[in-house]
Amino acid sequence: MKKPAKTHKIKMMEAQLATKLNRQVVGSLVGCVHCGMCNDCCHYVLSHPDDPKMTPSYKADQVRKLFKANHDWTGSVFPWWVGADKAALTDDDLEELKDIAFGTCTNCRRCTINCPMGVDTATLNRLMRGLLTNVGVMPEGVRVVSKDQWELGNQMGVLKEDYIDTLEWMSEELEEDLGHGEAEIPIDKAGAKIMYAINPREVKYDPRTIKEAALIFWAAGEDWTMPTEGWDNTNFGLFSGDDGLGGASAKREYDKARELGVDKIVISECGHGYRSTRHEGVNWSGDAEPFPMESSVMTMLRYIKEGKIVVDPSKNSQRVTFHDSCNNARSCGFYEEPRELLRLVTTDFQEMYPNRAEGFCCTGGGGAMSMSEYTPRRLKSGEIKANQIRATGAEVVVTSCHNCVDGLGDVIKHYELGCEVKQLVDLVANALVLEECAVMKGRPATAAAPEAPAPTAEVEEAAAPVVAVEAPLAGRKILVVDDEEDIRTFLVTVFEDAGAEVMEASDGDECIEKAKTYKPDIISLDLSMPGKSGVDAFVELRKTAETESIPVCVVTGHPEFRQVIYDRPVPPPEGYLNKPVDEDKLVAYVAHIVETKEEKAN
Amino acid sequence: MHESSSLLHTAEVVHWAALIIMAVVYSLRLRWLFKFKPGADKSAPGAPDRTDKERGAFYSLFNVAMPWSMESTRKGFAFYLTFVIFHLGVVAGISLAFLSTITPNLVANPVFAWICGSTLFLAFLVALYRVFRRLFTPVMKLISTPDDYFSLFMLTAWFGLGAVTQAHLAGVQGFESVNILVAYLFLTSFFLIYVPFSKISHYLYYPFTRIWIGRALGHRGSYPIVRG
Ligand code: SF4
Ligand code: SF4
Numbered sequence: 001m002k003k004p005a006k007t008h009k010i011k012m013m014e015a016q017l018a019t020k021l022n023r024q025v026v027g028s029l030v031g032c033v034h035c036g037m038c039n040d041c042c043h044y045v046l047s048h049p050d051d052p053k054m055t056p057s058y059k060a061d062q063v064r065k066l067f068k069a070n071h072d073w074t075g076s077v078f079p080w081w082v083g084a085d086k087a088a089l090t091d092d093d094l095e096e097l098k099d100i101a102f103g104t105c106t107n108c109r110r111c112t113i114n115c116p117m118g119v120d121t122a123t124l125n126r127l128m129r130g131l132l133t134n135v136g137v138m139p140e141g142v143r144v145v146s147k148d149q150w151e152l153g154n155q156m157g158v159l160k161e162d163y164i165d166t167l168e169w170m171s172e173e174l175e176e177d178l179g180h181g182e183a184e185i186p187i188d189k190a191g192a193k194i195m196y197a198i199n200p201r202e203v204k205y206d207p208r209t210i211k212e213a214a215l216i217f218w219a220a221g222e223d224w225t226m227p228t229e230g231w232d233n234t235n236f237g238l239f240s241g242d243d244g245l246g247g248a249s250a251k252r253e254y255d256k257a258r259e260l261g262v263d264k265i266v267i268s269e270c271g272h273g274y275r276s277t278r279h280e281g282v283n284w285s286g287d288a289e290p291f292p293m294e295s296s297v298m299t300m301l302r303y304i305k306e307g308k309i310v311v312d313p314s315k316n317s318q319r320v321t322f323h324d325s326c327n328n329a330r331s332c333g334f335y336e337e338p339r340e341l342l343r344l345v346t347t348d349f350q351e352m353y354p355n356r357a358e359g360f361c362c363t364g365g366g367g368a369m370s371m372s373e374y375t376p377r378r379l380k381s382g383e384i385k386a387n388q389i390r391a392t393g394a395e396v397v398v399t400s401c402h403n404c405v406d407g408l409g410d411v412i413k414h415y416e417l418g419c420e421v422k423q424l425v426d427l428v429a430n431a432l433v434l435e436e437c438a439v440m441k442g443r444p445a446t447a448a449a450p451e452a453p454a455p456t457a458e459v460e461e462a463a464a465p466v467v468a469v470e471a472p473l474a475g476r477k478i479l480v481v482d483d484e485e486d487i488r489t490f491l492v493t494v495f496e497d498a499g500a501e502v503m504e505a506s507d508g509d510e511c512i513e514k515a516k517t518y519k520p521d522i523i524s525l526d527l528s529m530p531g532k533s534g535v536d537a538f539v540e541l542r543k544t545a546e547t548e549s550i551p552v553c554v555v556t557g558h559p560e561f562r563q564v565i566y567d568r569p570v571p572p573p574e575g576y577l578n579k580p581v582d583e584d585k586l587v588a589y590v591a592h593i594v595e596t597k598e599e600k601a602n
Numbered sequence: 603m604h605e606s607s608s609l610l611h612t613a614e615v616v617h618w619a620a621l622i623i624m625a626v627v628y629s630l631r632l633r634w635l636f637k638f639k640p641g642a643d644k645s646a647p648g649a650p651d652r653t654d655k656e657r658g659a660f661y662s663l664f665n666v667a668m669p670w671s672m673e674s675t676r677k678g679f680a681f682y683l684t685f686v687i688f689h690l691g692v693v694a695g696i697s698l699a700f701l702s703t704i705t706p707n708l709v710a711n712p713v714f715a716w717i718c719g720s721t722l723f724l725a726f727l728v729a730l731y732r733v734f735r736r737l738f739t740p741v742m743k744l745i746s747t748p749d750d751y752f753s754l755f756m757l758t759a760w761f762g763l764g765a766v767t768q769a770h771l772a773g774v775q776g777f778e779s780v781n782i783l784v785a786y787l788f789l790t791s792f793f794l795i796y797v798p799f800s801k802i803s804h805y806l807y808y809p810f811t812r813i814w815i816g817r818a819l820g821h822r823g824s825y826p827i828v829r830g
Contacts, residue, residue: 023641024641027814041673113672120815331824355830
């Protein structure tokens with residue numbers, strides 16, 4: 001049968017491949033002997049034993065074939081002999097390559113450290129992703145997130161005013177907690193010692209971690225600031241394989257740090273953010289002078305060692321285990337510090353096996369959280385992680401990565417492990433003994449204990465925004481959409497107790513109808529419902545003139561619907577909470593969304 | 603004995619010529635590899651107290667001799683053993699081919715014959731197992747190319763013929779025909795010429811790929827791997 005001619009896209013990929021080759025990459029391309037030893041190291045293989053296509057070398061072979069067909073001696077003359085005749089030729093082939101490169105590998109590098117030949121399969125997979133991205137072939141979520149990071153400087157499409165507003169909100173929360181405004185988050189403070197760069201997920205869906213970090217910086221007496229630009233430590237270039245985006249994103253951070261004249265960038269707990277900012281960004285951006293950079297885990301550990309903050313581990317007495325982010329542990333050698341810190345702020349730490357550089361992926365690596373089309377496979381691949389966690393008997397899984405928080409959260413929910421995920425910043429903030437921290441030195445004893453209630457044993461509660469007024473939702477109209485009656489009742493009760501007027505709907509069609517007639521101030525929307533799903537209802541709400549501006553807070557127990565955040569044809573929801581939800585957090589969050597919208601409107 | 607055979611003489615000459623061809627092609631291969639620009643990590647060392655590029659490279663290069671260092675060899679220790687035997691078989695086979703032309707007395711020595719012969723025989727058995735594995739395991743079938751199959755079939759035959767040749771050189775009854783050695787030398791010659799164009803050339807790249815990944819991960823602080 002006559003072979004089809006190469007399409008223009010394939011030719012472009014081949015041309016780009018030539019520019020990406022260096023000795024190390026070529027070494028990995030020519031070094032594989034197809035021995036299969038990396039097979040059992042991959043979480044996709046272990047959870048899909050009947051699918052040979054999950055094996056790491058098959059994934060790497062996709063770009064290897066392209067290489068062999070164009071650069072290898074034998075492959076150029078006898079392509080069929082080395083499998084180069086099976087290299088992609090048509091645009092349909094590219095769709096299959098997309099599914100392999102993005103949907104069957106999280107670039108976790110576990111196979112890399114288990115290959116006797118030193119073949120870096122994860123790097124080859126990232127190379128393939130980059131070639132595909134370059135010709136516009138990528139999952140929709142990757143496209144959306146990359147576009148946001150190029151255009152807005154952060155991968156979650158957070159507008160500058162929303163970011164600043166969130167920082168101010170957290171400053172207010174701190175003021176309420178502490179009874180004074182000393183811990184206010186300094187924004188764009190020139191000459192500060194530290195610039196704190198965060199993950200946009202913190203702004204959008206988990207601002208309490210910003211508040212906790214601010215509390216710790218304040219307690220340590222740190223001279224720090226958060227920048228208005230270059231604040232996103234994450235970098236989708238690492239996931240999409242686009243070195244240009246990687247360099248541009250990292251440079252934004254470096255340039256801002258230089259502009260502010262800080263001594264150091266401190267990177268909040270994010271595995272790929274740390275790897276991209278601290279290491280790869282330097283290489284992608286060509287920034288010759290690496291800026292001093294460290295993870296906030298190292299910063300917090302140093303504060304404790306230097307006596308700048310004092311912690312009481314008995315405040316975190318639940319059994320905890322630690323999950324190593326692949327990027328931190330395997331690609332950055334960053335695995336001892338979190339353990340050291342964990343032992344200082346908790347009383348019952350149980351190691352998970354295997355761990356450190358040998359740990360398994362949380363399933364959310366490589367940008368997997370943004371590719372909802374692969375969620376069922378991703379969740380299946382989480383079986384190995386679930387078994388690891390279960391064996392520890394832990395009530396809390398701690399990790400130093402926001403991506404892992406989401407990935408592990410999904411695994412815990414899917415496999416009904418009954419534990420929760422926290423980050424070190426949560427535990428450190430909860431364990432703080434403010435009276436003895438540096439900031440209190442020389443102050444009268446009474447000043448050490450703020451009037452606000454002391455943190456409780458539960459970080460979640462302590463960190464949840466404190467409801468400052470009796471009825472924070474008084475006068476607000478809320479539409480609660482959920483097909484499960486008991487959940488609807490719970491949400492309605494919570495909102496009514498907070499002073500809101502509440503209307504209910506049990507499916508997507510009813511939601512749209514009531515949104516049009518009732519004109520709520522906000523919709524609390526479940527995503528998984530019979531009939532018209534929450535996702536479809538959400539898209540329709542956004543596309544309908546009468547409802548497009550109504551804020552939506554998604555409250556879901558189904559991670560597979562995360563596409564409303566990433567893979568969206570319409571603007572994302574204003575809020576996104578996972579079930580089960582904390583009452584205080586829900587009320588504060590919803591109140592904040594409504595207030596923010598009003599402020600903008602005014 | 604073998605001086606009397608002109609065929610054997612031809613085989614010996616071809617065999618040395620093949621070695622020269624292999625050396626030339628390998629030099630060109632390395633030149634080709636080093637034509638690519640080196641990848642450099644300009645970032646500051648990952649974990650300063652644990653970071654050491656050279657240590658990482660050393661660890662990486664010799665982890666082949668440390669089966670405990672990788673989960674894949676730790677858990678698949680039986681497979682690791684077959685890997686060791688297979689590669690010792692290659693060393694034995696090459697040694698036999700060249701020593702048979704340089705010092706026939708040594709290869710006829712009973713101790714040498716036993717060591718070399720049994721190594722080749724064991725390698726032959728391992729190679730048979732590998733053929734079976736590659737032909738019948740779905741994963742291996744999926745990732746195998748004609749080059750993978752041919753290289754393995756050739757090595758299996760070469761190990762088998764090598765064991766028989768050792769028996770011939772040791773004067774074992776029933777293996778007297780000089781044609782055995784002739785066939786072995788011709789097969790070795792083909793092997794030497796073929797390998798630089800096949801997957802078997804991996805051993806040429808091996809030190810480089812291992813050192814490069816070792817330096818990269820050593821710089822970041824993830825090599826040597828720490829377990830706890
Ligand atoms: S990547 Fe390494 S371990 Fe995996 S098949 Fe290739 S050589 Fe073997
Ligand atoms: S990088 Fe991780 S997910 Fe990808 S093939 Fe290797 S082990 Fe599997």
